[in-house]
Amino acid sequence: MDSAFVIEKFILVAVIFGISLVIAMYSTYAERKVAAYLQDRLGPDRAGPFGILQPLADGVKMFMKEEIIPATSNRWLFIVGPGLALLCACIGTAVIPWGTPIEIGGKTIPLQVTDINVGVLYIFGVVSLGVYGVMIGGWASNNKYSLLSAIRAASQNISYEIAMGLSIIALLLVTNSLSLKEIVDKQHGFWANGWFTWYFFKQPLGFIIFMVCSFAETNRAPFDLPECETELIGGYHTEYSSMKLGFYLFAEYINMFVSSAVMATLYFGGFNYPFMDLAVTHLGQNWASIIGVFALFGKICGFIFFFMWVRWTIPRFRYDQLMNLGWKGLIPLAIANIIITGVVIAIIEKF
Amino acid sequence: MSTQVFYFVATLSIIFSLMVIFAKNPIHSVLYLILTFFTFTVHYVLLNAQFLAVVNFIVYMGAIMVLFLFVLMLLNLNKDTEPSKSPLIKIVGVIAGGCLVVTLIGSLKSASINSPLILKNQGLGLVENLGKELFGPFLLPFELSSLLLLAAMVGAVLLSKRDEVEA
Known part of the structure; x- marks a missing residue:
């Protein structure tokens, strides 16, 4: 392990971390603007032109507010909760390939922090760990409503994780690999051998199941029962104030960014775009790679917009509807998807 | 390191x-x-x-x-819902714990760190090799254990459903 390698990875980690924070910051702004558009309002427009400094103003407000820790709560766990939520949200980006390798001064630099051979499972593990932030915070608040919210979050997370895992199994039957880099490389370009290369066109049902589950895992509407104001006052963060509340809100937006990136990587070709071989021959490897990075971020922004669009379109589920959808709707569908995928692959390979 | x-x-x-x-x-x-x-x-x-x-x-x-x-x-x-701890339970607990310690010491004595087990295939734990082992030589035990898990799952569902059937 030479120092150049360490510096290279350090810069990459810092850049990715910075980008995910900035995107999360501007997601709050985008959410308010999208909501305003959908509800025929103007949205934030006071801070700077079109209100684009609004996230900064919100951040300053969060930092300046008074920090309150309830007297009866478990002080240590109360602080750990939001920290864990943000940590779990951030570490998911480590295995996502952001682009094809670029060459600087004769040295090839992969635009991925690490390519572990169980990348998909790593993402899955991080997602399943994310619920602890909510659970610990909700319990340490020593508030009945927060506790109820924590319990809801746990049961929702566990239920939808099963369907999510099953939908990934069907995808893995097609990809034959758990490494995210290999999965993206197999979706090279846009069209090959008479069919689209992106896995969305090979696994449409799997994608829909995966997407619904990632809505549930990120606690986004219509699955935001842990923060259902009408029933739980505020949800797991009722007792939180200042930047600890900010951490929870921020973690939700980073989760949204990460799950958008995962959906784009697994089903929509990641950094691949149509005519990418043409771009390599005409513009060179580096420019083609940069276009690929922009293509990936374009897809991610599209998914984030979709998250917001759904939030202001579909009302929140009732709790029994949520459980019915998860256990009686998505899980049988996901199992059927696995069987159909297996049969089709067997037919294609044998005949 | x-x-x-x-x-x-x-x-x-x-x-x-x-x-x-x-x-x-x-x-x-x-x-x-x-x-x-x-x-x-x-x-x-x-x-x-x-x-x-x-x-x-x-x-x-x-x-x-x-x-x-x-x-x-x-x-x-x-505190209120904590089960009461009678002296009898404490004595039984001490005896059980003592037995465990004796067993542990016995097994540790036979173990030696001077001749560590060396894995022939270093990459055995990687997912590809593990899959080949599980679905090759160990297919029968693997399938049997999955059957066992399925039986347990069906049993759990049946147990939780029983009241509804009788009613």
Whole structure:
């Protein structure tokens, strides 16, 4: 392990971390603007032109507010909760390939922090760990409503994780690999051998199941029962104030960014775009790679917009509807998807 | 380097697992158990068993412990609901613990660190090799254990449904 390698990875980690924070910051702004558009309002427009400094103003407000820790709560766990939520949200980006390798001064630099051979499972593990932030915070608040919210979050997370895992199994039957880099490389370009290369066109049902589950895992509407104001006052963060509340809100937006990136990587070709071989021959490897990075971020922004669009379109589920959808709707569908995928692959390979 | 990391993580595992027993609050116990499982994950990574590490991470830390925590939060245990500890139970506990210690010492005596087991295939823990082993030579035990799990699952569903059928 030479120092150049360490510096290279350090810069990459810092850049990715910075980008995910900035995107999360501007997601709050985008959410308010999208909501305003959908509800025929103007949205934030006071801070700077079109209100684009609004996230900064919100951040300053969060930092300046008074920090309150309830007297009866478990002080240590109360602080750990939001920290864990943000940590779990951030570490998911480590295995996502952001682009094809670029060459600087004769040295090839992969635009991925690490390519572990169980990348998909790593993402899955991080997602399943994310619920602890909510659970610990909700319990340490020593508030009945927060506790109820924590319990809801746990049961929702566990239920939808099963369907999510099953939908990934069907995808893995097609990809034959758990490494995210290999999965993206197999979706090279846009069209090959008479069919689209992106896995969305090979696994449409799997994608829909995966997407619904990632809505549930990120606690986004219509699955935001842990923060259902009408029933739980505020949800797991009722007792939180200042930047600890900010951490929870921020973690939700980073989760949204990460799950958008995962959906784009697994089903929509990641950094691949149509005519990418043409771009390599005409513009060179580096420019083609940069276009690929922009293509990936374009897809991610599209998914984030979709998250917001759904939030202001579909009302929140009732709790029994949520459980019915998860256990009686998505899980049988996901199992059927696995069987159909297996049969089709067997037919294609044998005949 | 790897040995030092092992001893550090092993010490952490022992400390956390002791804290599971000594913590007064059941929720704290479960949280320490989660940390213990996390150190186990690190052990698996040190052994180059990446698949096992990630599965341990997902299944134990991400699912089973969430359910433990869920149940404990629902029960909301406190001083009033604590079961009474009669002297008889304490004596039985001491005897059982003593037996465990004797067994542990006996097994540790026969183990020796001078002749460590060396893995023939270093990459055995990688997902591809593990899959080939599981679905090749060990196919029958693997399928049998999956059948056992299915039976347990069906049994659990049946037990929870029984009231409805009778009514």
